[in-house]
Amino acid sequence: MEQNNRTILCFSPTGGCRTIALAIRNDSDSFINFTLPQSRVNLPSFSQSSEVVFVIPVYNRSVPDICAQYIKKLNGKNAGASVICVYGGVTKGNALKTAAKLLQRSNFNVKKGAYIAAPHFYSKTKLNNLSAERLERIRAFLNGDFSGRIISLSKNAHSASAVSVQPLMKALTGKCTVNPSACTACGQCLNNCPADAINSDFKADGNCILCGACVNACPQHARSIKFFSPLPYLFIKANCKHRDDEFFEFASVSASVKSRMLDH
Numbered sequence: 001m002e003q004n005n006r007t008i009l010c011f012s013p014t015g016g017c018r019t020i021a022l023a024i025r026n027d028s029d030s031f032i033n034f035t036l037p038q039s040r041v042n043l044p045s046f047s048q049s050s051e052v053v054f055v056i057p058v059y060n061r062s063v064p065d066i067c068a069q070y071i072k073k074l075n076g077k078n079a080g081a082s083v084i085c086v087y088g089g090v091t092k093g094n095a096l097k098t099a100a101k102l103l104q105r106s107n108f109n110v111k112k113g114a115y116i117a118a119p120h121f122y123s124k125t126k127l128n129n130l131s132a133e134r135l136e137r138i139r140a141f142l143n144g145d146f147s148g149r150i151i152s153l154s155k156n157a158h159s160a161s162a163v164s165v166q167p168l169m170k171a172l173t174g175k176c177t178v179n180p181s182a183c184t185a186c187g188q189c190l191n192n193c194p195a196d197a198i199n200s201d202f203k204a205d206g207n208c209i210l211c212g213a214c215v216n217a218c219p220q221h222a223r224s225i226k227f228f229s230p231l232p233y234l235f236i237k238a239n240c241k242h243r244d245d246e247f248f249e250f251a252s253v254s255a256s257v258k259s260r261m262l263d264h
């Protein structure tokens, strides 16, 4: 069953979410890529008959702060919403539930969610790119074929955290650097930065989220993310694995679903 009036929204600094968003897109779907700052200025409007699918990455076991801020500004007007959380096969934390809670607060009627493991920018363990079969499974799930678990979105369930750990994690992880002798000042880093963090001297400032978009965009390979210690890399290396895709339906706690509910 194809949805009418469906909008796919993605945030994708290094392209993984964008690949999935484009693969699940039907011809009649609208597509919004809100990765760059200028794409977050004009907000889309929704109605009760709208269906939206968010495809967003997992950052530090949660929703990237930029995505959380963007979702908070939207008014879903009771549009149906699904969330695909794309992660690097390391840890997914509570990203899906946090995203669902944020969407609920912005007046979306949150219905479904999935965790999909995709290649991690920081990892030398290269997870398989998404096969046609995996993408077909995601499409089928969004279009009505539900065979997943049920997640509670009851009031007592884990709520979207008010305080983000991302600035702290970033401070502990590393920094984005540029090799001045290789930089040709082409500006691709600046044009592709989701956080408006590249200054006129092409150095990253405090807004940098270590997403790797500028590293990918630099034609001279002049940019890199330098870890402050081997710990983040060792953690990722030890935990980055091929993971099964997981599919969920969101539900408020009720007697009928309690028996089926597997709160994670």
Ligand SMILES: Cc1cc2nc3c(=O)[nH]c(=O)nc-3n(C[C@H](O)[C@H](O)[C@H](O)COP(=O)(O)O)c2cc1C
Residues within 6 Å of the ligand: 011, 012, 013, 014, 015, 016, 017, 018, 056, 057, 058, 059, 060, 061, 062, 086, 087, 088, 089, 090, 091, 092, 118, 119, 120, 121, 122, 209, 210, 211, 212
């Ligand atoms: C700052 C940052 C934090 C991340 N945190 C996690 C994490 O907690 N767990 C995980 O499995 N992957 C993590 N990842 C990997 C991303 O979720 C994964 O690479 C995703 O595919 C990125 O989406 P994109 O390619 O659309 O930008 C992180 C990546 C970045 C850049």
